[in-house]
Amino acid sequence: MSALFQNYARRPVHIVEGKGTIVYDNEGKRYLDFTSGIAVCTLGHAHPAIVQALQQQSEKLWHISNLFESPEQEKLAAALVKDLPLAYAFFCNSGAEANEAAIKLARKHTGKHHIIVFEQSFHGRTFGAMSATGQDKVRNGFGPLVEQFTTLPFNDVAALEAAIDDTVAAIMLEPIQGEGGINVVTPEFAEAIQKICDKHDILLIVDEVQTGIGRTGTRFAFEQTALKPDIVSMAKGLGGGFPIGGILGSAKLFDTFTAGTHGTTFGGNPLAVAVAQTIIEHVFDDVFLQQVQAKSAYLQEQLQQAFTDEKFAVQGKGLMLGLYCGGEDVADYVTQLEQAGLLVVQAGPKVIRLLPPLIVSEAEIDEAVAILDKIINEL
Numbered sequence: 001m002s003a004l005f006q007n008y009a010r011r012p013v014h015i016v017e018g019k020g021t022i023v024y025d026n027e028g029k030r031y032l033d034f035t036s037g038i039a040v041c042t043l044g045h046a047h048p049a050i051v052q053a054l055q056q057q058s059e060k061l062w063h064i065s066n067l068f069e070s071p072e073q074e075k076l077a078a079a080l081v082k083d084l085p086l087a088y089a090f091f092c093n094s095g096a097e098a099n100e101a102a103i104k105l106a107r108k109h110t111g112k113h114h115i116i117v118f119e120q121s122f123h124g125r126t127f128g129a130m131s132a133t134g135q136d137k138v139r140n141g142f143g144p145l146v147e148q149f150t151t152l153p154f155n156d157v158a159a160l161e162a163a164i165d166d167t168v169a170a171i172m173l174e175p176i177q178g179e180g181g182i183n184v185v186t187p188e189f190a191e192a193i194q195k196i197c198d199k200h201d202i203l204l205i206v207d208e209v210q211t212g213i214g215r216t217g218t219r220f221a222f223e224q225t226a227l228k229p230d231i232v233s234m235a236k237g238l239g240g241g242f243p244i245g246g247i248l249g250s251a252k253l254f255d256t257f258t259a260g261t262h263g264t265t266f267g268g269n270p271l272a273v274a275v276a277q278t279i280i281e282h283v284f285d286d287v288f289l290q291q292v293q294a295k296s297a298y299l300q301e302q303l304q305q306a307f308t309d310e311k312f313a314v315q316g317k318g319l320m321l322g323l324y325c326g327g328e329d330v331a332d333y334v335t336q337l338e339q340a341g342l343l344v345v346q347a348g349p350k351v352i353r354l355l356p357p358l359i360v361s362e363a364e365i366d367e368a369v370a371i372l373d374k375i376i377n378e379l
């Protein structure tokens, strides 16, 4: 008997410890963790620098709230927006909350309420974020949604152009749809979105909750596209396992979030900020990001070599990659891979998502691809 709601289809594995890319279950069995807790454990498990940051901060101050000034939040905000077309940050605790802030900011700034979103998108489980999510399985059963979200097909320029009128406050997208199947925004679509936003004075919200913080080989994934967001939401990888989320906004939005308009008790908590600052100092570094790109190229190469049948496709960027297995449901593979010592997560029913920590080694990539090869090509 469980005293938990059964709202997760949990796998019957109890992970108790981890170091880098490797985790162990309660029976001492070793696994390669190519989930990173769903793109969260940026620097792997128990990275000494974040352990130290958390320990040191935990002896000084855990919480004081946003009633008081925070030079630590200021420093983290400045590090996040440095050299980007973004100027200000707001911190919260999760991806859904970050998207709530983004939606509220866009509505308040424009005085309009209509937001264009895309099929197969995922923006979170709170009412605003859920209403923005283009998947019935997320939205069904909860009654009336927040109004004025229009869901369009992803990467369809004609459909987007046809939907634009002067009621539109914002366009909101993930540069690579994570939960929806590792669907990458096409260069044509990114260009069309940016052109439309510029021409019609529409705000652009880029949800980087999964793609951000080095996951795709650059600080944020939008940097590899024509997109120039007014608002970027982030969470998952920002805390490396400590809950923190946030948004970054462009300079013109400054006067919209004035005192009392938005907030959260825990947002930018000293523990979370200490960890996130350490993560950013490691990840927002050209050498580190080049290494992520090199590891990505290596992993893609190894996958191409192992999966030569043309039914397979490797999708994604950086260390956010998907292996499409010819349209079959991959749930059984995920279970078999786990038994063989490789943890992965699905992206939709048909794609095996590979999200190793950004510190994964080539030897660990070799080991993971060997397991993928054995299980998928032999099953």
Ligand SMILES: *Cc1c(COP(=O)(O)O)cnc(C)c1O
Binding pocket: 093, 094, 095, 096, 097, 099, 122, 123, 124, 125, 174, 178, 179, 207, 208, 209, 210, 211, 235, 236
């Ligand atoms: C995970 C995710 C969210 C929701 O984040 P939570 O922290 O679970 O609320 C939002 N957007 C994207 C793109 C995500 O991958």
